Amino acid sequence: MTAELIPAIAEKRRPRVLILGGGFAGLHAAKGLARLPVDITVVDRRNHHTFQPLLYQVALAVLSPADIATPIRGILRKHKNVEVLMDEAIQIDKERRAVKMKSGAEMEYDYLVVATGSTHSYFGHDDWAQVAPGLKTVEDATEIRRRVLLAFELAERQMLETGSHPPLNFVVIGGGPTGVELAGAISDIAKLYMRHDFRHIDPAKARVLILEGGPRILAAYPEDLSKKAVEQLNALGVEVHTGAQVTDVQPGYVVVGNQRLDSVVTLWAAGVQASPLGKLLGVETDRRGCVMVNATLNPAGHPEIFVCGDLAHFEQNGKQVPGVAQPAMQMGDHVARMIEQDLKGTARSGFHYFDKGDMATIGRMAAVAKLEWPFKAHWSGFMAWITWLSIHIFFLIGFRNRIFVFWEWAWTYFTFTHGARLITGSQVLPGWSEQQGVEREETNQPLDPTSPGFRNHHGEVATPADEKR
Secondary structure (H helix, E strand, O other): OOOOOOHHHHHOOOOEEEEEOOOHHHHHHHHHHOOOOOEEEEEEOOOEEEOHHHHHHHHOOOOOHHHHEEEHHHHHOOOOOEEEEEOOEEEEEOOOOEEEEOOOOEEEOOEEEEOOOEEEOOOOOHHHHHOOOOOOOHHHHHHHHHHHHHHHHHHHHHHHHHOOOOOOEEEEEOOOHHHHHHHHHHHHHHHHHOOOOOOOOOHHHOEEEEEEOOOOOOOOOOHHHHHHHHHHHHHOOEEEEEOOOEEEEEOOEEEEOOEEEEOOEEEEOOOEEEOOHHHHOOOOEOOOOOEEOOOOOOOOOOOOEEEOHHHEEOEEOOEEOOOOHHHHHHHHHHHHHHHHHHHHOOOOOOOOOOOOEEEEEEEOOEEEEEEOOOOOEEEEOHHHHHHHHHHHHHHOOOHHHHHHHHHHHHHHHHHOOOOOOOOOOOOOOOOOOOOOOOOOOOOOOOOOOOOOOEEEOOOOEOOHHHHHO
């Protein structure tokens, strides 16, 4: 890095650093830069940082949003050279080094850190989003919570009024960590935490299904942990169906091949795509919209721009670094170190991802963990669950959050009660009125064309004859 590339260095003034995104990467970059002689502006369209690994616990009523979300201003208030702006970038002028905001304001920069994360990918079927919400934000989590809890309430009401209710099928599309966590948590709620709450329905009879298009769930994990995850999910009563390609998602049902599966709640965990801001940079991106970056996390030809977190396509040892919290935090820290190296006039050091391992929780006392540091191990069950719980409490931002979350988990564990089972907003459940055949008997048989709840593409109950045709 030379002085000519960064005007502030040549002019001997304080560089202006603009950070887009208040997630893990953006916050770590801001904290690292706060000790340097630079002026920092953090821009996010929301006023809070969300601890995304625990979003599913908000979605399934274990925690409240305030337990896992903290105002960005509160996190950075002690750093006098950091300001926070609630806005959204809509245009980036690389030549003028300026970013236009949705509010109409324009902000100039010497360094730009783009860390706006990712969003859901419905593989060209964006209309499915209204029927099958994904899980990326607090708003997503509260909407999922509303739908799941409302399904049980509507079933109780219909049972009281008519003597029957539709089968409570909860379908999770996608068998990655988010899908596994959602499915396990729904099963826990139905079979453990709400078992004594209803008088006319038995929540434990709800079916929870994971539909994974690939050959196994948790494909990014070692095969032995993937098998352990299936075993633990089955023990919780979750049905795992691999090789199940979803071809349509409609209110009240999903279609797998030519089979229709009735679903009171459908959740999406099958794919993500990069934030649209990556393409606004006008640089090379991959098929998911992630920005291709070099060893110093810059797009080609732009050493003043850093791309971090889910939005960055960074390869190490021939593989793309995953878009999860751990590398995002490390990237944010490294950006601060590289800007410090610029200020000192030394060469930038390349980024290296230090993989400490991966974990996915499955349910009460059930999880899988691939440990890479401080030792290598594959754990599953209670030991993995305790490790997952401890690490997530440790990384929560704010002392208050850690205490409250620990208390909520302890209370839930010993009393089998949830304290955040609130239904807010609309009392309309998409697809409820489309449920057919309320007299059908529920079953836990494997996915096949003749199982109750499945219908052919004409909407008729499938039979062996249909399959032969």
